[in-house]
Amino acid sequence: MARLTIKDISKSFGTGFAVDSVSLDVEDGELVCLLGPSGSGKSTLLRMIGGFETPTAGTISIDGRDVTRLPPEKRPTGMVFQSHALWTHMNVFQNIAFGLKLRGLPRAAIAEKVEGALALVGLAGYGGRMTAQLSGGQQQRVALARSLVLEPKILLLDEPFASLDQHLRERLREEVKDIQTRLGITTLFVTHGQDEALALADRIVVMRDGRTEQIAGPSEIYRHPKTEFVAGFIGSMNFVRHEVRGGRVQHPDLTLALPVPDGEVVLAFRPEAVSLGGAPLAGGASVHRGIDFGTHRMIDIDLSDGSRVKAMVPPAEDWQKDQRVALTIGACFAFRDNRLIHESATAGGPSPAIAAPDGRDLAHA
Structure with a gap:
């Protein structure tokens, strides 16, 4: 179908940048999700690709042709907006037929x-x-059909399911993925929903403050975040801030070997990387509450420094409120100034040395 090349694209409004020097190559038939919080620049970037905003700097090319200054109707792109943008005085057929x-x-x-x-x-x-006789999901399908009927080389979707309920969103995103795969159409999909991005994308572009934080496949983004922001934005992540001294994090409830220079670090680990064991020690971590999700339990743990972390455990493990526990951590990440400085014990690898306050090695207990 088409290959999209974005090089050093920027968009300024007054003295600030909505998009700041973003570069991206989207391969033929690839589905790329632009993911980020409100104000991260993802929709502005999409609108520049579609020709609805003019870049302040940089270039946009489709199949090697520079389209940076072309109006929307001169570009081989089709855009689906969050608001549907259907004409209410026309029926469904007339809406879809208009461009033809x-x-x-x-x-x-x-x-x-x-x-x-x-x-x-x-x-x-x-x-x-x-169109007024249709449900919200049906209206969004009409908007999608109106774009696809023009046979664009690149399909642009700007949070198309944001106004729909969760079950309908899940069903429609599966349908869109099926259609995209069947047609082999190059697609960019803007969303602030991490689940949507993980379910749909071949690659995810995580954006913040107009810049890209990380560009990678869903598995890479989830398992190997390169910044503290990405770690916290994708999936559930525990963060514990503490000092490193002599290559170890000296936390009241656990000690972790961390071969990084002394100073404050942010230790990050996912709930599924935490295992719980009994802790017959004075003080230490204790259970705040547990939530049964059927397939697993999520246990909230209060640490002695006042922070709270989550542990995902099998549904058969029924930890009680105020029960004292010891934590064993598998995969973990250390960040300083938002950047990853150390990653240890990736999924499937050996556990790092985690010890209880009395020095017992919990990873090998």
């Missing part, structure tokens, strides 16, 4: 393409309905 009529296609060809697009998004037979 502007291209001067014969009536028979228009009808064939519109019916094909409706079937593709699961709305065969809905052409005569008014």
Whole structure:
């Protein structure tokens, strides 16, 4: 279909930058998610790709052709907005056919393409309905069909499911992924939902303050975050801030070997990397509460320094409130000034040396 190349693209508003020197290559048929909090610049970047915003600097190319200054109608892109942007005075067929009529296609060809697009998004037979008669999910399918019927080289989706309930979002994102895979169309999908990005993307671009924090596949982003921001934004992550002295984190409840220069670090580890054991010691960590999710339990643990961490345990482990526990940690990360400075015991590897306050090695107890 198409290859997209973004080089040093920026967009400034006044004295600040909404997008600041972003570069990205999107391969033919790839689905890339732009992920980040509100104000991170992801929608502005998408709108520049679609021609709805003009970059302050940088270039945008599609299949080697510079489209940076072309208006939306001159670009081989199709955009689906969060608001649907359907014409309420037209029925479904007329909404989808509008762009084809502007291209001067014969009536028979228009009808064939519109019916094909409706079937593709699961709305065969809905052409005569008014858009106000449709549910939110059906309206978003019409918006998707209106873009796909023009056969764009690149599909741009700007948080298309943000206004829908969770179950409908999950169903529609599966349908969109199926359609994208079937058509092999190069796609950029803007979202602030981490689950959506992990479920849909071939690669994820994590953005913050107009810049890219990390670009990688979902598994890499989740298992090997390169910044503290990415670690906290993707999935559930525990953070414990403490000092390193002599190559060890001297925490009241656990001691971790950490071969980094002395100073404060942020230790990060996921709930599934925590195992719990009994701790017949004075003080130490204790259970705050447990939540049964059916497939697992999430246990909130209060540490003696006032911080709280989560542990994911099998559903059969029923830890009680105020029960004292010892923590054994598998995969963990150390950050300083938002940057990763050390990663140890990745999933499937050996556990790091974690000790209880009395010096017992809990990793090998």
